[in-house]
Amino acid sequence: MSERVTPQSEDYAGWYNDIVQKAELADYSPVRGCMVIMPYGYTLWENIQAGLDRRFKETGHVNAYFPLFIPESFIKKEAEHVEGFAPELAVVTHGGGKKLEEALVVRPTSETIIGHMYAKWVHSYRDLPLLINQWANVVRWEMRTRLFLRTTEFLWQEGHTAHATAQEAQEETLQMLEVYADFAVNDAAIPVIKGRKSKSETFPGAVNSYTIEAMMGNKWALQAGTSHFLGQTFAKAFDIKFLDENNQLEYAWTTSWGVSTRMVGAVIMTHGDDQGLILPPVLAPHQVVVVPIWRQEEQKQAVLEAVKSVKAALADAGIRCHIDDREGQTPGWKFNHWEMKGVPLRIEIGPRDVAQKQVVLARRDVAGKAGKSAVPIDGLARAVSDTLAAIQAHMLDKATRFRDENTHEAKDLEALKTITADGWARAWWCGEEACEANIKERVREQAGIPITTRCIPVEQPGGKGVCVGCGKKATEQAIFGRAY
Amino acid sequence: MSERVTPQSEDYAGWYNDIVQKAELADYSPVRGCMVIMPYGYTLWENIQAGLDRRFKETGHVNAYFPLFIPESFIKKEAEHVEGFAPELAVVTHGGGKKLEEALVVRPTSETIIGHMYAKWVHSYRDLPLLINQWANVVRWEMRTRLFLRTTEFLWQEGHTAHATAQEAQEETLQMLEVYADFAVNDAAIPVIKGRKSKSETFPGAVNSYTIEAMMGNKWALQAGTSHFLGQTFAKAFDIKFLDENNQLEYAWTTSWGVSTRMVGAVIMTHGDDQGLILPPVLAPHQVVVVPIWRQEEQKQAVLEAVKSVKAALADAGIRCHIDDREGQTPGWKFNHWEMKGVPLRIEIGPRDVAQKQVVLARRDVAGKAGKSAVPIDGLARAVSDTLAAIQAHMLDKATRFRDENTHEAKDLEALKTITADGWARAWWCGEEACEANIKERVREQAGIPITTRCIPVEQPGGKGVCVGCGKKATEQAIFGRAY
Numbered sequence: 001m002s003e004r005v006t007p008q009s010e011d012y013a014g015w016y017n018d019i020v021q022k023a024e025l026a027d028y029s030p031v032r033g034c035m036v037i038m039p040y041g042y043t044l045w046e047n048i049q050a051g052l053d054r055r056f057k058e059t060g061h062v063n064a065y066f067p068l069f070i071p072e073s074f075i076k077k078e079a080e081h082v083e084g085f086a087p088e089l090a091v092v093t094h095g096g097g098k099k100l101e102e103a104l105v106v107r108p109t110s111e112t113i114i115g116h117m118y119a120k121w122v123h124s125y126r127d128l129p130l131l132i133n134q135w136a137n138v139v140r141w142e143m144r145t146r147l148f149l150r151t152t153e154f155l156w157q158e159g160h161t162a163h164a165t166a167q168e169a170q171e172e173t174l175q176m177l178e179v180y181a182d183f184a185v186n187d188a189a190i191p192v193i194k195g196r197k198s199k200s201e202t203f204p205g206a207v208n209s210y211t212i213e214a215m216m217g218n219k220w221a222l223q224a225g226t227s228h229f230l231g232q233t234f235a236k237a238f239d240i241k242f243l244d245e246n247n248q249l250e251y252a253w254t255t256s257w258g259v260s261t262r263m264v265g266a267v268i269m270t271h272g273d274d275q276g277l278i279l280p281p282v283l284a285p286h287q288v289v290v291v292p293i294w295r296q297e298e299q300k301q302a303v304l305e306a307v308k309s310v311k312a313a314l315a316d317a318g319i320r321c322h323i324d325d326r327e328g329q330t331p332g333w334k335f336n337h338w339e340m341k342g343v344p345l346r347i348e349i350g351p352r353d354v355a356q357k358q359v360v361l362a363r364r365d366v367a368g369k370a371g372k373s374a375v376p377i378d379g380l381a382r383a384v385s386d387t388l389a390a391i392q393a394h395m396l397d398k399a400t401r402f403r404d405e406n407t408h409e410a411k412d413l414e415a416l417k418t419i420t421a422d423g424w425a426r427a428w429w430c431g432e433e434a435c436e437a438n439i440k441e442r443v444r445e446q447a448g449i450p451i452t453t454r455c456i457p458v459e460q461p462g463g464k465g466v467c468v469g470c471g472k473k474a475t476e477q478a479i480f481g482r483a484y
Numbered sequence: 485m486s487e488r489v490t491p492q493s494e495d496y497a498g499w500y501n502d503i504v505q506k507a508e509l510a511d512y513s514p515v516r517g518c519m520v521i522m523p524y525g526y527t528l529w530e531n532i533q534a535g536l537d538r539r540f541k542e543t544g545h546v547n548a549y550f551p552l553f554i555p556e557s558f559i560k561k562e563a564e565h566v567e568g569f570a571p572e573l574a575v576v577t578h579g580g581g582k583k584l585e586e587a588l589v590v591r592p593t594s595e596t597i598i599g600h601m602y603a604k605w606v607h608s609y610r611d612l613p614l615l616i617n618q619w620a621n622v623v624r625w626e627m628r629t630r631l632f633l634r635t636t637e638f639l640w641q642e643g644h645t646a647h648a649t650a651q652e653a654q655e656e657t658l659q660m661l662e663v664y665a666d667f668a669v670n671d672a673a674i675p676v677i678k679g680r681k682s683k684s685e686t687f688p689g690a691v692n693s694y695t696i697e698a699m700m701g702n703k704w705a706l707q708a709g710t711s712h713f714l715g716q717t718f719a720k721a722f723d724i725k726f727l728d729e730n731n732q733l734e735y736a737w738t739t740s741w742g743v744s745t746r747m748v749g750a751v752i753m754t755h756g757d758d759q760g761l762i763l764p765p766v767l768a769p770h771q772v773v774v775v776p777i778w779r780q781e782e783q784k785q786a787v788l789e790a791v792k793s794v795k796a797a798l799a800d801a802g803i804r805c806h807i808d809d810r811e812g813q814t815p816g817w818k819f820n821h822w823e824m825k826g827v828p829l830r831i832e833i834g835p836r837d838v839a840q841k842q843v844v845l846a847r848r849d850v851a852g853k854a855g856k857s858a859v860p861i862d863g864l865a866r867a868v869s870d871t872l873a874a875i876q877a878h879m880l881d882k883a884t885r886f887r888d889e890n891t892h893e894a895k896d897l898e899a900l901k902t903i904t905a906d907g908w909a910r911a912w913w914c915g916e917e918a919c920e921a922n923i924k925e926r927v928r929e930q931a932g933i934p935i936t937t938r939c940i941p942v943e944q945p946g947g948k949g950v951c952v953g954c955g956k957k958a959t960e961q962a963i964f965g966r967a968y
Contacts, residue, residue, distance in 0.1 A: 093575065
């Protein structure tokens with residue numbers, strides 16, 4: 001832990017890799033592109049899971065589990081889908097010592113196998129809607145991998161729903177986009193733009209894909225969750241049919257939506273600084289770390305007793321609190337250690353604090369003296385709760401301000417190049433695929449920036465404008481920027 | 485749901501398959517040997533997970549996640565391990581459209597890859613113990629599969645710990661056996677025998693394997709969880725070394741332990757009857773189902789209002805309650821439906837009940853009138869809580885009595901044959917592998933019963949006896965029986 005972290009300003013990617021490892025979130029594995037999620041990182045993921053799972057259940061969804069393996073022929077049933085995923089597949093050719101008659105694909109996503117099961121389960125409109133989510137691992141053979149951001153195997157949830165009408169499926173798609181945004185904003189303190197993907201960025205097989213886009217500390221975009229309206233594409237490929245109220249046989253309308261361990265990367269890059277992680281209190285494995293401080297052996301007992309009673313008071317209030325009473329490490333070393341791990345609030349308790357019946361709070365989100373305050377032990381749990389809430393709010397504010405300060409409207413292609421060199425551009429856009437390709441090509445060639453259309457935000461300014469790419473009339477603005 | 489369930493007495497295996505599907509716990513998938521865990525079955529699994537995970541955390545363990553894929557060479561590093569698992573492996577030979585240089589095995593269990601990571605993480609005695617658990621899917625290419633009991637892919641947790649001393653690792657092994665037994669008895673209402681596996685039944689690579697063995701309704705045994713003391717086997721194969729307090733380089737001592745979705749099968753076969761599942765209240769997805777009953781339309785509103793207030797009162801008390809107010813199904817149909825699904829307690833509310841400010845409780849574990857009682861709406865939550873506790877206790881009692889009534893001491897091989905034809909035999913046994921093989925062979929040849937040594941119970945009668953197989957002196961008794 002004593003080694004230096006690469007500063008963000010020097011090498012952002014290097015900073016990210018350092019943080020992931022020094023904060024013990026994840027480690028490289030001996031398997032190409034696969035990561036090991038270490039206990040601290042996994043606990044963060046468990047807290048992300050809990051926040052999402054609660055929201056899924058509140059909106060009427062249930063969890064289930066579908067097979068890891070998918071017959072190769074299933075993937076090929078939907079033309080766009082196979083085109084999108086074929087290059088990324090891991091294939092099992094042998095099982096139980098024998099070559100398989102049909103190779104099995106390790107699921108890259110489960111629309112196909114779930115579509116097959118839904119066709120078996122759905123007969124009548126009374127069987128709809130089917131509102132199922134799955135927590136699972138998936139595999140996509142990625143060429144360049146980055147811990148949490150792009151790994152060959154990753155963990156995620158994938159919701160798959162089937163409905164009797166297009167409208168209901170569209171409402172579900174947007175409801176889940178809302179659920180994702182609510183989680184990102186309120187639990188992860190990550191401000192996100194909700195929007196529709198352009199055609200070229202749409203999920204293979206979907207009619208429309210929606211996304212939540214977050215701005216990272218280097219002003220690149222990260223797609224942090226997606227929700228797809230699949231129309232009848234998969235219903236037709238897998239024969240999900242039902243008798244409607246008029247006894248007519250109809251194809252169902254389906255959706256799918258997912259958030260993955262990538263969300264951990266979003267948390268790291270939205271909030272972290274050169275001292276390490278900064279975790280939002282709602283998701284932090286330890287919301288509070290208590291560091292007892294003493295010089296002479298005779299001070300130790302009184303300090304440790306105060307620590308114990310503080311821990312008990314905080315635990316009673318439902319605050320996740322960790323005591324670092326290791327001997328052989330200095331308080332200063334421990335401060336750095338837990339700052340690296342992003343614990344939102346540190347409590348220091350020394351002999352003088354014990355005598356004065358107080359403790360010192362030190363906020364991770366506010367550096368130096370400004371973040372420190374002495375607080376009476378009496379009523380501490382309340383003060384800590386309030387401080388954690390203030391930290392959570394401050395982190396969201398700060399990230400929102402950062403994003404807004406680094407997002408600008410681009411009136412023309414020149415402005416688009418300048419703005420996307422160091423932030424996001426909002427611009428009127430016609431929505432045409434050819435125009436989009438042209439914009440990307442020109443910005444890349446002329447400014448060396450590999451931008452993409454991040455999304456067409458759900459919230460639009462209204463009115464009309466002139467397309468930043470082709471100059472035609474445009475009714476919507478889009479967000480452009482570099483992305484992970 | 486109207487179709488008949490195969491009675492247990494007619495065909496136990498047929499009964500089991502019927503229940504799994506009619507209670508909508510799981511379904512067959514198009515992938516050989518892989519199951520789909522349906523929402524109702526998955527919720528049961530989530531409750532099993534919660535009960536285990538809480539106990540793991542209370543005993544100081546943390547969760548993490550290791551890769552799905554294991555390099556083929558890893559599996560081969562430990563001779564017994566590869567011998568045990570090689571015939572069951574699924575192998576990925578292609579990724580991203582190319583043949584892989586080294587094939588990857590889909591994990592059948594993770595001692596090898598976790599051993600590799602532990603070698604990287606452990607340097608000093610200060611890094612020990614490592615107490616990590618993983619919730620994951622694993623794949624073993626099984627020839628004959630049965631939903632939940634033996635599937636090619638299954639879900640489980642696998643704990644993997646590393647310690648500085650043999651004693652500490654042995655204590656951990658037995659502690660986790662205790663945790664499993666505590667869960668089985670108190671949450672699943674499944675009485676289990678804790679015991680050591682014979683050498684031939686020991687996990688490939690372990691020094692000792694411990695098991696919890698449960699008796700199913702057909703008097704076969706089911707191994708419901710295992711805990712292995714791995715000695716230094718995997719530490720040596722994967723080079724997990726640490727500097728001890730005297731600065732000596734030592735190999736660590738490791739353990740592993742697991743419970744899988746097989747536990748769902750144990751719940752089904754311990755408690756179920758010809759009307760369907762019977763779920764222990766602690767694990768049941770719905771602890772209570774409320775069925776409103778009315779004949780005339782004018783009765784409906786008053787009944788539904790009473791139902792709503794009952795639901796609110798139960799939810800406030802933390803009771804998982806489901807209302808079945810579907811129209812178009814008769815109360816009788818609903819009774820059968822929820823009996824099939826094993827809901828521990830049904831509440832019936834009709835117009836007369838509303839008038840008398842009461843409801844009718846009907847216990848799933850006590851058939852007919854004996855299980856029914858009228859209870860005042862005032863104070864209902866308390867009465868329901870008490871009844872659920874009584875059901876939980878009664879289910880454990882009943883299963884314990886059943887097991888004890890079907891376990892007998894066998895003095896000689898003749899008795900062993902008679903007893904294992906319809907139950908478990910306890911018998912003095914010398915512990916020799918050759919003797920065990922001989923016992924199994926003779927019982928199979930002479931009585932047609934494929935028995936196995938289930939375990940050498942931790943709790944022994946004391947004293948000595950004569951080995952049931954070879955007549956030598958024996959200091960321990962073993963349990964013999966047919967098993968899944």
